[in-house]
Amino acid sequence: MKIQLIVLLLYSLTTQNTIKIDFGKEKEGKYWRVVNDGVMGGLSKGTKKLTENSMLFKGEVSLDNNGGFSSLRHSFSNKNISMCNEIEMRYRSVGISLAFTIAVSRRWYIPNYKINLNETSSEWITTTIKLSDMRKHYFGKPMNETLKKETLKEIVRIGFITDEKKYGDFEFEIDYIKFK
Numbered sequence: 175m176k177i178q179l180i181v182l183l184l185y186s187l188t189t190q191n192t193i194k195i196d197f198g199k200e201k202e203g204k205y206w207r208v209v210n211d212g213v214m215g216g217l218s219k220g221t222k223k224l225t226e227n228s229m230l231f232k233g234e235v236s237l238d239n240n241g242g243f244s245s246l247r248h249s250f251s252n253k254n255i256s257m258c259n260e261i262e263m264r265y266r267s268v269g270i271s272l273a274f275t276i277a278v279s280r281r282w283y284i285p286n287y288k289i290n291l292n293e294t295s296s297e298w299i300t301t302t303i304k305l306s307d308m309r310k311h312y313f314g315k316p317m318n319e320t321l322k323k324e325t326l327k328e329i330v331r332i333g334f335i336t337d338e339k340k341y342g343d344f345e346f347e348i349d350y351i352k353f354k
Contacts, residue, residue, distance in 0.1 A: 191257050193353040195248075198227035206248045206333075208233075213282075216241020218336075225347075232345040235270055235336050244344070245275075247333035255305075256326040258353040264300045267293050269344035273337040276308060276321065278328040285312040287321045290337055298349070314339065 195202045203224040208231070211218045218241045220233030231246045261274070273288040287308040292301070305326065310319040314337075332351075336344055 191354065193253055193255060193258070195351045197224070197229040197348055197350060202248075203229035206246055208244065208246055210244045211236075211241040214241075215239045216243070218242065218244045220244030220246070220336075220344075222246060228347050228349045230345070230347045231334065232343075234343050235338075235341060237339070237341050242339045243336050245333055245335040246346075247331055249330065250276075250332045251330045253329070253353075254327060255329065255353045256323060258326070259305055260354050261303045261305060262300065262350075262352040262354060263303075264298060264349040265291065265294070265347060266296055266298045267291065267344070267346045268296045269293070270336050270338050270340065270342050272334045272344065272346050274303065274308075275331075275333045275335055276329055277331040277333070278325060280330055283313075285310050285317060287311070287325075288335070288337075291334075296345075 197203050201224060203222060206222060206229065208220045208222050210216065210220050217236040217238045218234065220231060223230045233244045235242060235244060271290060271293050273290045276287040278284065278286070288311050289303055289308045305321050308321040310317040334346060
């Protein structure tokens, strides 16, 4: 009985330190939404589609009408990742590069944190990102501040955004995101 209790306690402690968003198994993608630059008059187009094992985000960035971005966002205010140090994600991409974003306010003009993701030429890769490597950005311009542990309790949204401010097609497919 004592051994079972210890095993259960150890399992509980290790699972609490990991939060995984698995797009294939849990159909987490249905809770994500696309926000294009049309909210500011732009003409970029992005769409999301759930596949059997992932979520596909693709589209075209236009610079017409002061456009220049397409984003995929998910409310994250009910999760606490303050005990986490890294993000692991499995994805593939082609075309315009994207960045992973963390927002601490629902207001669009409040700075957010982001880190660029490497383009993969449609090959699946698994990458690990240190949360402390994410930099604060204001209207797309980097500031001299990194993401701090205490800020992780303030997260209201996570997402992906096209990050080059150039015209062209993009395709990004995500299998999972794991905060650990």
